Amino acid sequence: xxxxxxxxxxxxxxxxxxxxxxxxxxxxxxxxxxxxxxxxxxxxxxxxxxxxxxxxxxxxxxxxxxxxxxxxxxxxxxxxxxxxxxxxxxxxxxxxxxxxxxxxxxxxxxxxxxxxxxxxxxxxxxxxxxxxxxxxxxxxxxxxxxxxxxxxxxxxxxxxxxxxxxxxxxxxxxxxxxxxxxxxxxxxxxxxxxxxxxxxxxxxxx
Amino acid sequence: xxxxxxxxxxxxxxxxxxxxxxxxxxxxxxxxxxxxxxxxxxxxxxxxxxxxxxxxxxxxxxxxxxxxxxxxxxxxxxxxxxxxxxxxxxxxxxxxxxxxxxxxxxxxxxxxxxxxxxxxxxxxxxxxxxxxxxxxxxxxxxxxxxxxxxxxxxxxxxxxxxxxxxxxxxxxxxxxxxxxxxxxxxxxxxxxxxxxxxxxxxxxxxxxxxxxxxxxxxxxxxxxxxxxxxxxxxxxxxxxxxxxxxxxxxxxxxxxxxxxxxxxxxxxxxxxxxxxxxxxxxxxxxxxxxxxxxxxxxxxxxxxxxxxxxxxxxxxxxxxxxxxxxxxxxxxxxxxxxxxxxxxxxxxxxxxxxxxxxxxxxxxxxxxxxxxxxxxxxxxxxxxxxxxxxxxxxxxxxxxxxxxxxxxxxxxxxxxxxxxxxxxxxxxxxxxxxxxxxxxxxxxxxxxxxxxxxxxxxxxxxxxxxxxxxxxxxxxxxxxxxxxxxxxxxxxxxxxxxxxxxxxxxxxxxxxxxxxxxxxxxxxxxxx
Numbered sequence: 227x228x229x230x231x232x233x234x235x236x237x238x239x240x241x242x243x244x245x246x247x248x249x250x251x252x253x254x255x256x257x258x259x260x261x262x263x264x265x266x267x268x269x270x271x272x273x274x275x276x277x278x279x280x281x282x283x284x285x286x287x288x289x290x291x292x293x294x295x296x297x298x299x300x301x302x303x304x305x306x307x308x309x310x311x312x313x314x315x316x317x318x319x320x321x322x323x324x325x326x327x328x329x330x331x332x333x334x335x336x337x338x339x340x341x342x343x344x345x346x347x348x349x350x351x352x353x354x355x356x357x358x359x360x361x362x363x364x365x366x367x368x369x370x371x372x373x374x375x376x377x378x379x380x381x382x383x384x385x386x387x388x389x390x391x392x393x394x395x396x397x398x399x400x401x402x403x404x405x406x407x408x409x410x411x412x413x414x415x416x417x418x419x420x421x422x423x424x425x426x427x428x429x430x431x432x
Numbered sequence: 433x434x435x436x437x438x439x440x441x442x443x444x445x446x447x448x449x450x451x452x453x454x455x456x457x458x459x460x461x462x463x464x465x466x467x468x469x470x471x472x473x474x475x476x477x478x479x480x481x482x483x484x485x486x487x488x489x490x491x492x493x494x495x496x497x498x499x500x501x502x503x504x505x506x507x508x509x510x511x512x513x514x515x516x517x518x519x520x521x522x523x524x525x526x527x528x529x530x531x532x533x534x535x536x537x538x539x540x541x542x543x544x545x546x547x548x549x550x551x552x553x554x555x556x557x558x559x560x561x562x563x564x565x566x567x568x569x570x571x572x573x574x575x576x577x578x579x580x581x582x583x584x585x586x587x588x589x590x591x592x593x594x595x596x597x598x599x600x601x602x603x604x605x606x607x608x609x610x611x612x613x614x615x616x617x618x619x620x621x622x623x624x625x626x627x628x629x630x631x632x633x634x635x636x637x638x639x640x641x642x643x644x645x646x647x648x649x650x651x652x653x654x655x656x657x658x659x660x661x662x663x664x665x666x667x668x669x670x671x672x673x674x675x676x677x678x679x680x681x682x683x684x685x686x687x688x689x690x691x692x693x694x695x696x697x698x699x700x701x702x703x704x705x706x707x708x709x710x711x712x713x714x715x716x717x718x719x720x721x722x723x724x725x726x727x728x729x730x731x732x733x734x735x736x737x738x739x740x741x742x743x744x745x746x747x748x749x750x751x752x753x754x755x756x757x758x759x760x761x762x763x764x765x766x767x768x769x770x771x772x773x774x775x776x777x778x779x780x781x782x783x784x785x786x787x788x789x790x791x792x793x794x795x796x797x798x799x800x801x802x803x804x805x806x807x808x809x810x811x812x813x814x815x816x817x818x819x820x821x822x823x824x825x826x827x828x829x830x831x832x833x834x835x836x837x838x839x840x841x842x843x844x845x846x847x848x849x850x851x852x853x854x855x856x857x858x859x860x861x862x863x864x865x866x867x868x869x870x871x872x873x874x875x876x877x878x879x880x881x882x883x884x885x886x887x888x889x890x891x892x893x894x895x896x897x898x899x900x901x902x903x904x905x906x907x908x909x910x911x912x913x914x915x916x917x918x919x920x921x922x923x924x925x926x927x928x929x930x931x932x933x934x935x936x937x938x939x940x941x942x943x944x945x946x947x948x949x950x951x952x953x954x955x956x957x958x959x960x
Contacts, residue, residue, distance in 0.1 A: 246752035253759040311744035332748035
């Protein structure tokens with residue numbers, strides 16, 4: 227997974243701005259796709275899209291802030307770079323509060339735009355790999371039985387087989403069996419690896 | 433220095449007034465039927481300050497010496513001058529101090545307070561003066577009350593004629609409105625009334641005195657307190673002149689002065705109430721003008737913000753295109769065709785920016801429109817052309833219905849196209865809350881009488897509440913200034929600059945209709 231699969235989605239109701247941004251970004255090696263309204267973008271939007279969004283705030287119909295809210299509500303991970311021709315501090319603050327990467331004023335400084343697009347794409351790649359790893363981990367965890375999960379918690383907490391057996395009221399041999407099956411299902415080879423998986427899972431819940 | 437000049441003027445004027453009014457004196461007391469100097473004294477103290485009170489004393493004494501020839505032995509003259517000074521300085525102190533009179537007549541209360549204090553002061557002055565002289569044996573005791581009354585009315589009429597006149601005009605100069613035909617007629621009518629009263633043998637002065645009320649009321653109604661003070665002065669002078677010419681008994685003159693006093697007070701109160709009502713009106717008008725100015729500033733601000741937005745779009749595109757061209761030129765081999773194409777696009781954006789700047793200039797050229805003769809269908813086409821694709825892409829239907837043979841209109845095509853686009857944008861936004869309905873926008877043009885063309889934009893969207901209809905056009909209500917949406921307030925201003933009107937109607941079936949009128953070319957030419 228890398229930035230090559232990523233697309234810069236440009237949403238602006240001004241045709242010339244849209245066209246020139248797409249040209250500039252594609253010449254800089256980015257894949258682009260343009261939309262002339264927030265409504266069109268939403269209609270086409272797929273949750274697995276990778277990349278980032280360059281979004282004009284003031285548009286006829288649904289404006290940029292509204293699109294940002296809608297995407298947030300749909301748990302979209304596309305980072306958003308907000309652009310405006312209208313130096314509007316209040317809107318900028320709102321967009322940044324809602325998680326926008328940055329706020330650029332038209333006429334747009336191309337260096338700044340490209341830097342921001344790169345940052346946004348990197349962020350998207352990272353977030354998606356984190357998301358992919360946690361999805362994989364959760365898939366593995368889901369395969370554990372209740373007992374195996376209990377054993378996993380106790381092993382990760384540093385208990386010995388005998389202590390676990392006493393706590394769960396089963397024989398140490400049985401504990402060893404559960405432990406072996408659990409480690410196999412989680413595809414970990416040793417205790418340190420197991421501890422990392424458990425910690426990751428806990429962090430993900432935080 | 434200036435005050436010293438005023439002071440010298442006071443002395444001269446005091447003696448002069450005393451001399452002029454020294455007619456029909458009741459000897460040996462030298463009480464005259466009208467006595468303007470105390471009015472001058474009150475005006476002096478009210479305008480310049482109480483610290484000038486000694487001037488009153490010396491002026492009184494001086495006049496006693498020069499004009500009246502010292503009717504009583506000197507110590508009595510000294511004593512009476514002192515008492516008169518105390519009475520009138522006291523009256524002035526009372527007005528300036530606890531009664532908060534200030535130094536001008538601004539309200540009816542001012543006039544009322546002044547009247548009360550002046551009559552009280554004059555009364556005390558009369559008691560002191562007549563008592564001293566009666567005590568001295570100069571005035572007969574049996575005439576005490578009569579003398580008291582004469583003294584009082586003489587001083588009162590003097591005060592009511594002189595003090596308001598000076599105070600009302602002090603600081604403003606003699607700002608009479610240009611003496612037009614009406615002022616002339618008013619002057620003539622005063623003289624006519626005086627002539628009927630005094631000039632005709634067959635009329636009795638007392639029975640016909642009321643005639644003088646008519647021109648004075650007229651003047652007070654028209655010119656307020658300023659006119660009233662002049663009218664009172666002229667009538668009083670005319671009355672005194674008539675009395676001097678005729679052979680009137682002194683008693684009759686004093687009785688006439690009572691009538692004159694009543695007339696003066698009536699006239700001053702009427703003038704005062706006219707003036708204070710007018711100043712309230714002026715204040716309201718000034719506030720309305722201020723508000724108007726604020727609204728216009730807000731509209732200009734909104735316009736500027738919208739134009740800045742529109743200007744930034746092509747500038748941004750230009751910047752990106754230029755950068756792109758540079759990148760393409762640095763590639764090997766350079767894609768010349770694509771570069772050419774991009775340069776063409778840049779040219780178009782420059783043109784677009786230029787159009788925005790031209791519009792800005794037009795707007796701030798303060799009402800000068802670049803009018804040209806336009807066909808209504810062409811105007812509508814140009815206004816709607818940039819929107820047609822957007823309307824269709826949003827699944828809305830645009831219906832244009834133009835009446836045949838519409839007269840041509842004289843308009844600024846950029847401004848009216850902006851208005852039309854703005855109204856259609858509004859209509860498009862009206863559908864935002866009604867997603868599951870067919871969205872129809874009707875644009876119609878029809879002649880309205882021979883002189884007007886009526887353009888309407890109608891939608892079947894969410895509509896406008898009656899309450900909102902009133903607020904729709906205020907720049908504060910449309911502060912959201914979405915996109916290139918020049919507020920409705922600006923649209924209205926633009927239409928009004930063309931001589932037309934813009935209004936909104938809520939439709940019973942839901943939706944709204946915005947209409948504006950443009951004057952037909954023929955009607956415009958007739959106006960010019």
